[in-house]
Amino acid sequence: MVDISASLIDAIGFPTCALSPEETVRKKTSKKLTEWDVSILNPKNRIDCAQPFCNSKLGWRIDGCADLGTRFFVIPITLLPDLPPLRIDLVIPDQIEHSNELRVAFESSISATLTDSRVGKLGISHHLCHILDHWSRSNPNFLAEFRSLPFGSQLIISEVTGSKYSPVLVNPAHDLERNLLSLNALAALWKNDILPLDFPPILDLQALRLTSQIQDTVSLVYIPSQDNKTFIFKSNVTEPEYLYHELKVLLTLAPHPHLVSRPLFLVTKRCAFGGKIAVCGFILPYYLGGPLKDVLPSQMVKGILNLPTQIKWATQITEVLQHIYASRSFYPDLRPENIVLHPCQTSGACDESGSLNTVLIDFEQRGNWYAWSAPEVLYYEYLSYILSALPTTRTTHYALLFNTYFPSANAPPYPQEGSDRYRNPKEGYCYSWLRLTHQQREAATVFALGKLLWCIFEGQGSVCRNLRNTARYEPTMEFPEFRTSVEKVRELIWECTWDAPEWRGEKEKVVRVGGRIEVLGKTAREEGVLHVAREWWMRELNVMEEWLAKQDSGEKRSQRLTLREVRDRLLDIKKDVC
Known part of the structure; x- marks a missing residue:
């Protein structure tokens, strides 16, 4: 077992691990002290x-x-x-x-x-x-x-x-202040999409009172002028371009009972230089039920997670995804932590059970973790990361693969978005999704939805242990193992995720246990961990090349279900078992 560090996770958590000599990786992940x-x-x-x-x-x-x-x-x-x-x-x-x-x-x-x-x-x-x-x-x-x-x-x-x-x-964050935009600047950029009257009212940052910092971009606040009610303040101090993109998406999407509310207020702050009054965030409702990633395993342990509730949540999530795609938008971030729950009596969408309803949040459209990404997205991400992280002298083969299989990609891999101001890209910065057609984006979402259905019906907070994040409730099993799902649910999940590598038994061999890293099934020193991680990534890149070659060969492949088909199947399951 090896102690975790930021350097170690970066070294073994990405495909560049396969292309870097072990000695080079070792030097980056350990420091000799006298x-x-x-x-x-x-x-x-x-x-x-x-x-x-x-x-x-x-x-x-x-x-x-x-x-x-x-x-x-x-x-x-x-x-x-x-x-x-x-x-x-x-x-x-x-x-x-x-x-x-x-x-x-x-x-x-x-x-x-x-x-x-x-x-x-x-x-x-x-x-x-x-x-x-x-x-x-x-x-x-x-x-x-x-x-x-x-x-x-x-x-x-x-x-x-x-x-x-x-x-x-x-x-002092003078660079951040320089890159923040005023409301007038945003309105000029969005003049063809958002009318001036459609912008929410404005609150000054000084009108908010901090309660706690929940996440990197999420603060829990109360507002004295709003009866001291609790709200979410969404901001982004490292990449404000994602904040503005999410704001635009939320202001242009039509409302839906299971979609996060449009911003209630814009939050502004006067900058130190030039007197610019910049938009630094926005206010959202605070949903009391907690994130799905915690609720699922918690209710499973308590024995109160029942099939009708699971079907209801699965159906609600599928319906809001249908709504998003019907609006010609897309959602590349589907996983349990981006879904929150709230008491249905506050939503206007209450059913007779009086239980919790789902709400889909987070519209930065960054893309998903590797474990949640469909192959057509995942392998673009692999190649993009390799080309952006390593010198060109070591990436000639992968540059050829990228140019061969992704010739229509509409942007270079991983541009430095944070190096300049937000300039209103039409659909954001998630290039692994932007190159896909609308139908292909829906198919990639269905892949993630299949894994989310597995989490819902097996009562797990994620499909596997995340190398970078220790959950409050760590998974007690990993996708695609089944214990509690009925047969028709298992068939549905398979039809959404049939090309996931886990079905072929391919899983990472280096895992996190608490604050340490170990090789699956045995302990190992740092040298062993790095060696096993490098071998795993080499096999993963070989699998990627085989998959890309099959796409180029014209080999006929099965299609994933559509969102409508997933919803219909869930309603059929509800009729059969509820």
Whole structure:
């Protein structure tokens, strides 16, 4: 078993692993430290306090993290309850930069795969709060300086030591402010799609009050002017172009009972330079039922997940997808974490059971994880990533494959969207989907829908353990194993996902167990993990080439069901078993 780090996950989690010599990967995922670096006699390794049960009353808390445990959502408690969601995060080095002693004491390897509030209970979070507490208490101007920082600024700790006196640097987000757009600028870009009267009302960022930072782009807030009700504030401090694209999609899609509400308010902030009043986010309703990825396994464990409810949720999701495709849009992000539940009595779509209804959220249209992507999408992603991440001298073969099998791709692989302002691309940035016809996009969505149906009817939060993210409820089984699904449901899932590699027994051999990486079925040192990961990716790329060759040969292949056919089959199953 090997401790997880951001570098290790990046090294073994992508197809470039197959094309990089093991020694090169090893150098990227481990750092040689001298005896003095790791010595407990070294002052930097003497830990002031890293225990959550420390008696110190700290003025900071951590609500979660992103970027594989290197960017933490820090909240100055002393500024609550009057603090707006300024989205000021704390950035620290990769876990391989921590000495072994500190990594164990701080549990920093575990932070690499946690994103939610659980990370706040780790020793690394407690230690970082000590550092911030000392930093803020020693600065008499902290209150005024923190509030005046540009939206999305960063605090930086350049070296993780055991001392709470580590220096904290401030990186103002001037570049982000430059790339944020005013409402007038957005209205000019969208003049052919959205009328000025169709924009939601405006709230200033200072009118919001932060409750907690749920995810990288999602803040839980309340608004005093709206009877102190709780809402979601959606923002994006690293790639604002995705925020604006999602806003446009939500303002142009027709409403549906199981589609997230159009934004209730736009949120603006005056920028430090030039006085521009920029749109920095928008307000959505807060759905109380929680994400499907947590509800499914929770109800399964409690024994309250029943077949009528499963069929209802599956049908609702299929119907809202039909609605999206009937609107000539598409949805490439289908997985349980992008579906939330809420009490039906608040939705206007209540049935007699009084249970929860589904709501589809997240319309950034980024694309899905590899485990959820259909082959025609997945292999484009593989080739795109290889061509963007490696020098051209090592990618000649894959460049030829890309140009041969994807000649009509309407954009180069992985352009640097974040390097420039949002410029209103017609359908967003998900190039692996944009090259597909509308019918092909629906087919790719049906593939993901089949895997989602498996999660619903087997009561699992995902189809497999995610290397990059430890779920609150880890899957107790993996797709396509069946335990509880009735036969007709199993047949339906197969007809949606028949070309998934898992049906042929192809699964990743390197898995995450807590905060460590191991080879499936046995323990291994770092050398063994890297070797097995590299071999697996080499086989995966061979499978990709075989699949591409079959497409080129004109070999007749079975077609997936349409969304309408999936819905009809679900209604037939409901008649038979309910």
